[in-house]
Amino acid sequence: MIVKGEKMETKENLATRIRNLCYNVAMHKLLEQAKEAAKNAYCKYSDFPVGAAVMTENGAVYTGCNVENASYGLTICAERNAVAAAVANGETKIRAVAIYSPKMEKITPCGACLQVLAEFGTQEVITEAKDFKMHELLPEAFCI
Ligand SMILES: [Zn+2]
Numbered sequence: 101m102i103v104k105g106e107k108m109e110t111k112e113n114l115a116t117r118i119r120n121l122c123y124n125v126a127m128h129k130l131l132e133q134a135k136e137a138a139k140n141a142y143c144k145y146s147d148f149p150v151g152a153a154v155m156t157e158n159g160a161v162y163t164g165c166n167v168e169n170a171s172y173g174l175t176i177c178a179e180r181n182a183v184a185a186a187v188a189n190g191e192t193k194i195r196a197v198a199i200y201s202p203k204m205e206k207i208t209p210c211g212a213c214l215q216v217l218a219e220f221g222t223q224e225v226i227t228e229a230k231d232f233k234m235h236e237l238l239p240e241a242f243c244i
Pocket residue numbers: 177178179180209210211212213214
């Protein structure tokens with residue numbers, strides 16, 4: 101309802117607000133998918149479960165969890181497992197990644213995962229505590 105004297109919202113403003121709302125809903129859902137993936141973490145050595153969900157430019161979502169190994173160096177992070185799942189399905193452009201661990205609210209990807217996420221153009225990093233722009237976390241990604 102428009103009250104007399106109230107300024108009517110332009111179509112452009114309304115469209116922007118709807119786009120932002122849809123984006124926020126999508127990112128919330130992405131974080132929920134990361135939470136689900138964390139339940140499958142194989143982390144018997146660290147007891148630090150992590151789940152990740154990447155959303156591609158096509159809107160598809162792929163998830164991953166950390167998979168540890170008795171030979172610690174073979175451990176693979178949730179983020180890289182999610183990226184690998186996307187690539188295995190033919191997706192090479194990642195829009196956003198959500199990361200979740202029940203052990204740490206403000207979790208961020210490790211350096212190796214940031215580099216891998218940068219390789220596929222990731223722009224947004226979503227966590228329960230805060231959302232980041234990729235360039236905030238890795239301002240000078242290595243590229244050839
Ligand atoms: Zn990592």
